[in-house]
Structures are given as structure tokens and as C-alpha cells.
Amino acid sequence: MCEAxxxxxxxxxxxxxxxxxxxxxxxxxxxxxxxxxxRLGPNRVGPFGLLQVMADMIKIMTKEDWVxxxxxxxxxxxxxxxxxxxxxxxxxxxxxxxxxxxVDLNVGLLFFLAMSSLGVYSVAFAGWASGNKYSLLGGLRxxxxxxxxxxxxxxxxxxxxxxxxxxxxxxxxEAQEDMWFCIPQFLGLVIxxxxxxxxxxxxxxxxxxxxxxxxxxxxxxxxxxKFGMFFVGEYIGVTLISALVVTLFFGGWNGPVxxxxxxxxxxxxxxxxxxxxxxxxxxxxxxxxxxxxGWKVMLPVSLANLLVTGAVTLARG
Amino acid sequence: MGKSMVSLIRAAWTMxxxxxxxxxxxxxPDERIRYFPRAKGRIILSRDPDGGERCVxxxxxxxxxxxxxxxxQATEDEHGRRYPEFFRINFSRCILCGFCEEACPTYAxxxxxxxxxxxxxxxxxxxEKEDLLISGPGKYPGxxxxxxxxxAISGKGKGxxxxxxxPVDVRSLMP
Numbered sequence: 293m294c295e296a297x298x299x300x301x302x303x304x305x306x307x308x309x310x311x312x313x314x315x316x317x318x319x320x321x322x323x324x325x326x327x328x329x330x331r332l333g334p335n336r337v338g339p340f341g342l343l344q345v346m347a348d349m350i351k352i353m354t355k356e357d358w359v360x361x362x363x364x365x366x367x368x369x370x371x372x373x374x375x376x377x378x379x380x381x382x383x384x385x386x387x388x389x390x391x392x393x394x395v396d397l398n399v400g401l402l403f404f405l406a407m408s409s410l411g412v413y414s415v416a417f418a419g420w421a422s423g424n425k426y427s428l429l430g431g432l433r434x435x436x437x438x439x440x441x442x443x444x445x446x447x448x449x450x451x452x453x454x455x456x457x458x459x460x461x462x463x464x465x466e467a468q469e470d471m472w473f474c475i476p477q478f479l480g481l482v483i484x485x486x487x488x489x490x491x492x493x494x495x496x497x498x499x500x501x502x503x504x505x506x507x508x509x510x511x512x513x514x515x516x517x518k519f520g521m522f523f524v525g526e527y528i529g530v531t532l533i534s535a536l537v538v539t540l541f542f543g544g545w546n547g548p549v550x551x552x553x554x555x556x557x558x559x560x561x562x563x564x565x566x567x568x569x570x571x572x573x574x575x576x577x578x579x580x581x582x583x584x585x586g587w588k589v590m591l592p593v594s595l596a597n598l599l600v601t602g603a604v605t606l607a608r609g
Numbered sequence: 610m611g612k613s614m615v616s617l618i619r620a621a622w623t624m625x626x627x628x629x630x631x632x633x634x635x636x637x638p639d640e641r642i643r644y645f646p647r648a649k650g651r652i653i654l655s656r657d658p659d660g661g662e663r664c665v666x667x668x669x670x671x672x673x674x675x676x677x678x679x680x681x682q683a684t685e686d687e688h689g690r691r692y693p694e695f696f697r698i699n700f701s702r703c704i705l706c707g708f709c710e711e712a713c714p715t716y717a718x719x720x721x722x723x724x725x726x727x728x729x730x731x732x733x734x735x736x737e738k739e740d741l742l743i744s745g746p747g748k749y750p751g752x753x754x755x756x757x758x759x760x761a762i763s764g765k766g767k768g769x770x771x772x773x774x775x776p777v778d779v780r781s782l783m784p
Contacts, residue, residue, distance in 0.1 A: 327628055328624045328627045328628065329627070330630050330631070330632055330634075331632065331633065332632055332634040332636070569621055570621070573617070573620045573621045573623075574617060574620070574621075
């Protein structure tokens with residue numbers, strides 16, 4: 293009974309925490325972008341502008357929820373839900389600290405890859421159901437980009453799996469007690485971060501929603517909370533990728549002095565800041581450059597990384 | 610490829626160093642930048658050092674105005690001085706270009722550094738003469754058009770203005 297209550301508490305906590313962090317990121321991102329552009333950012337509503345999140349929420353919730361008459365209604369409504377659901381489901385496998393985590397799956401990593409593949413449906417459906425050529429172009433780009441980067445993302449993680457000898461994220465974290473995998477798997481880390489940025493289609497890889505070419509890409513026709521779902525989905529995705537980078541390459545909850553959960557949250561927020569720094573810095577590549585970079589650079593490098601890691605592990609016995 | 614990678618990382622580093630730069634934002638209602646006297650903002654009508662209206666209702670400002678926001682009607686008082694019967698500036702049209710100030714022969718119409726003219730109603734942006742007239746001479750203290758102009762008004766005949774010589778009788782033969 294106590295065990296069941298505890299797991300329910302963890303589930304609710306993780307769900308609420310992920311959504312709260314995603315909402316808070318609206319403010320964090322705007323303040324950080326401003327910080328790096330010598331501006332101030334939203335600082336008027338509440339202390340440090342923290343209540344800006346509330347203001348934005350009230351605004352987006354009270355907006356007219358409109359479905360265009362030319363849209364494929366059922367799919368149009370379904371699409372934004374998918375991205376949030378898949379991103380939140382992926383949080384289930386993340387080990388936050390010893391004993392804190394929703395499920396302890398033996399195929400944890402594969403589950404994450406499966407969920408991020410399902411996330412492609414969201415953008416593809418959204419682009420298709422909008423009945424708008426720019427949305428469709430955005431959806432097509434998103435599908436192509438996410439499918440290609442999925443490949444290297446999976447391959448880059450295999451090095452970690454070889455070193456840890458398991459797909460279970462908890463085992464992977466425990467295997468990093470002596471040395472974080474960011475040292476032996478540096479290439480894997482770089483590839484995973486790049487693929488993660490592409491997977492959440494954030495800048496510099498935000499071609500599916502490139503404002504300068506496609507209005508807003510696949511969510512051009514969305515308004516109100518349906519658009520908000522894409523927004524929240526993106527931020528949950530950022531949090532998820534950061535949490536995974538920490539879990540897989542930076543020792544998860546491992547760290548001296550501070551309690552494990554604090555270490556995990558600290559490292560994760562550092563990587564979220566890195567995501568925002570990337571957005572503040574980089575220009576957007578052309579779409580053919582994006583795919584060319586993926587298949588001509590990332591794929592060979594990740595394969596070589598896998599090969600070398602396997603060979604070294606074999607040679608050591 | 611490698612070169613561009615390095616340049617991207619350098620760019621990210623540069624961005625990080627901006628964390629400690631001075632902010633360029635001026636938090637407007639709390640902080641203000643200094644406006645100089647010749648900054649072009651709200652338009653006013655100024656007065657002579659004596660307190661009389663400078664405006665002689667010559668319509669040059671209305672003619673110069675590119676957006677036609679100035680309207681006025683000339684009239685004359687009992688001393689022969691021209692003045693505007695009404696003078697109206699529609700600030701919802703005004704682009705604060707300052708052409709009226711340049712056109713004005715008597716320094717009557719002037720632009721001030723004040724720009725805070727927000728209103729909840731459009732009609733409130735139409736300023737009448739009593740809203741525009743100020744009590745002082747504005748940017749040109751000491752200048753009095755009727756004191757330097759050759760025009761005869763009551764209390765000042767021909768040739769009695771400052772730096773003005775008495776009029777020459779062109780029909781006389783005497784040198």
C-alpha cells in the first residue's frame with residue numbers, strides 16, 4: 293500500500309515537475325536570451341518578472357480556440373496532444389535519483405527512442421491536417437529532419453550502451469560512478485547533443501518552423517492552447533534531452549556532497565541553459581545543408597565511434 | 610568544416626561573455642534618457658517677451674506640413690496685428706517632422722522635447738490654440754517680431770522698429 297502510494301506520488305511529482313519546468317522555461321529562455329543580447333527581458337510582472345509565466349498562461353488560455361474550416365478536424369486536434377504525450381512518456385524512464393523514477397525499464401533507452409520517433413507523427417500530422425502549403429512544407433521538413441537525426445541519435449547512444457552493458461538507464465548511471473561517459477564517449481556526447489537539438493527542432497535546427505520562409509511551419513494554423521501544446525511540447529523536449537544528456541554522459545545523480553536529486557537538477561538546468569545559448573548564437577542552416585551534414589558527417593562519425601568503442605571494449609575483454 | 614566548427618564555438622563563447630556586458634535597455638518610465646532642447650516633440654505656440662502672441666497667421670506652417678495636420682484661420686485685431694482666430698494641430702496625424710518650425714517666420718511655432726502625449730481618445734489628440742499656447746518665448750528669448758518688422762501697428766509707425774531707418778520719401782528730390 294505504502295509502496296503504491298509512493299509510486300503514485302513519484303508519477304504525479306514527475307508529471308507536475310516536467311510541466312512546471314516547461315512553463316518556467318518560457319520565462320527562463322526569454323530572460324537568458326535577453327541576458328546574452330545585452331537586454332533585460334521580461335522583468336515587470338512580479339519579482340524578476342517571474343509572474344510573466346502566469347500572464348502568458350492566462351493569455352493563451354483565454355485565446356479563441358479556432359480550427360480552420362479547411363483543416364482535417366480530428367487529426368488537427370490530435371496532433372498537438374501527441375508531442376506532449378510522447379515527451380512526457382519519455383520522462384518515465386529517467387532515473388532522477390536512487391529510488392526516484394517512474395519505471396525501471398530494461399529497455400529504457402529503446403523506449404525513449406521509440407517515443408521520440410512517435411513524436412514525428414505530431415508534426416507530420418499537424419502539417420498535413422492544417423491544409424496549408426506552408427504547414428505541409430514544415431511538416432515534411434520536420435519528418436525528414438527528425439527521421440534522419442533519429443538514426444545518429446540511436447547510433448551515438450550505442451557507445452554508452454556498450455560501455456555500460458545495458459539499456460537500463462539506472463544501470464548506465466551506476467556504471468558512471470568512477471568515470472562519467474562524457475570522457476570515453478566524447479564524440480557520442482557531441483553527436484547526441486546535436487541530434488537532440490534537431491530532434492526537438494530548436495534553433496539552429498528549427499527549419500520546420502522557419503519564420504522567414506514558412507510563416508511558422510507546421511503550427512501556422514494553430515492558435516490558443518493547441519499552439520500552446522506545441523510550445524510546451526518543445527520545452528518538455530528540451531528538458532528531456534538535457535536530462536538524458538546528464539543521465540547518459542554526465543553521471544546522472546552522481547556527485548559529491550550535495551544530495552543526488554540536487555546534482556541531477558543542477559546538471560540538467562546547466563544543459564537547458566546550453567540549449568538556450570545555442571539558440572542565442574547560431575544562425576539557421578539551409579535545409580539541404582542540414583540533411584547533408586546529417587548523412588555525410590554525423591552518420592560516418594557516429595559509426596566510427598561505435599566501431600572504435602566496440603573494438604576497444606572487445607580488446608579489453 | 611573544422612574551421613566553421615571552431616568559429617561556431619567561438620561565437621557561442623562571445624555570446625557567453627555578453628553576460629557581463631552593460632545592458633542597453635533603458636527602463637523607460639523609471640529611467641529616462643536626456644532629451645536635448647532641440648529634440649523634436651510636442652508642438653507649442655510661443656509668445657513675445659511682452660506676452661503677445663507671436664503667431665501672425667501667415668499659413669506657412671500649414672502649407673509646409675506634409676500631413677496637413679495644422680489648420681488655422683487668420684484675423685486682425687483693432688491695432689492691425691494679425692493673429693490666428695483658431696489654431697488647431699491634430700497630433701494623431703502629426704509626424705513631428707519640424708517643417709512647420711522651419712517655415713515659421715516669427716519663431717511662433719516650436720517643437721519641444723516632450724513626447725509623452727498618449728490619450729485614450731483620438732479627439733483628445735486634437736490640440737486647440739489654448740492647449741498650444743505657452744506663456745514664454747520658448748527657444749528664442751528676446752525675439753519680438755513686431756519690434757523688428759517694418760509693419761506699422763498701433764504704437765509703432767513706419768521706421769520706428771529696432772535697427773530700422775526712417776522711410777525714404779521716393780518722390781522727394783532732396784538727397
